[in-house]
Amino acid sequence: MEDRPKPKFPAEGQVNLPTESAETGLEFTGYEISADGNYFNQFMHYDQLYRLRHGVNSRFFMELLNGRIFGTRCPRCGDSFVPPRTNCWRLDCRLQPTEWVEFPPTAKVHTWTVAGWSGRSSLKRLPLVLVYAFIGDSKVAIANELHGIEPWQAEFGMPLKVVFRNAGERVGAVTDFWFEPADGWRPPRMNAERKRIKALVEPVYAWVATMK
Numbered sequence: 001m002e003d004r005p006k007p008k009f010p011a012e013g014q015v016n017l018p019t020e021s022a023e024t025g026l027e028f029t030g031y032e033i034s035a036d037g038n039y040f041n042q043f044m045h046y047d048q049l050y051r052l053r054h055g056v057n058s059r060f061f062m063e064l065l066n067g068r069i070f071g072t073r074c075p076r077c078g079d080s081f082v083p084p085r086t087n088c089w090r091l092d093c094r095l096q097p098t099e100w101v102e103f104p105p106t107a108k109v110h111t112w113t114v115a116g117w118s119g120r121s122s123l124k125r126l127p128l129v130l131v132y133a134f135i136g137d138s139k140v141a142i143a144n145e146l147h148g149i150e151p152w153q154a155e156f157g158m159p160l161k162v163v164f165r166n167a168g169e170r171v172g173a174v175t176d177f178w179f180e181p182a183d184g185w186r187p188p189r190m191n192a193e194r195k196r197i198k199a200l201v202e203p204v205y206a207w208v209a210t211m212k
């Protein structure tokens with residue numbers, strides 16, 4: 001077979017994306033708490049209704065309703081985890097059960113990406129910056145959106161703050177909060193890579209502007 005040139009997308013000046021979407025997509029619609037106050041089930045609608053049982057991780061979700069980040073800490077080695085781990089991950093700790101602790105509303109970017117496409121419920125908010133971030137001194141990272149920033153300004157290791165929805169709008173889901181740059185953070189200067197990302201997301205902004 002002869003070598004063919006690699007196709008390049010999109011063609012100059014052309015972006016072929018759908019101009020509207022009538023679908024609403026995934027939504028966390030509500031929750032229920034067990035009579036003893038220890039267990040939390042999430043209701044999620046995605047074409048049909050789902051009930052997500054959070055079991056021993058329930059407290060993480062219930063505290064989101066209170067606008068607080070709770071995770072776990074190993075009483076033997078001190079490693080801490082958001083999202084929570086039920087047992088320590090260190091072999092030396094021999095599956096030591098962890099304890100619940102409150103974390104500060106501060107975080108640091110571990111890694112990030114810019115989403116130019118998404119599920120139906122987020123289409124109109126594209127492009128989205130998604131990060132994996134360490135909250136407080138957590139040894140594991142949690143995924144969420146990074147708001148208050150241009151997509152090409154995201155940086156590895158940048159300091160963040162946790163921002164919650166208003167109390168009446170929370171449903172005990174990770175969508176109850178998002179990240180924003182920490183107070184005092186200054187956007188980095190443009191460089192070749194940031195210009196490249198900017199050029200990639202500009203058609204996405206143009207497309208979203210055409211959506212109803």
Ligand SMILES: [Zn+2]
Pocket residue numbers: 074075076077078079088089090093096
């Ligand atoms: Zn441990």
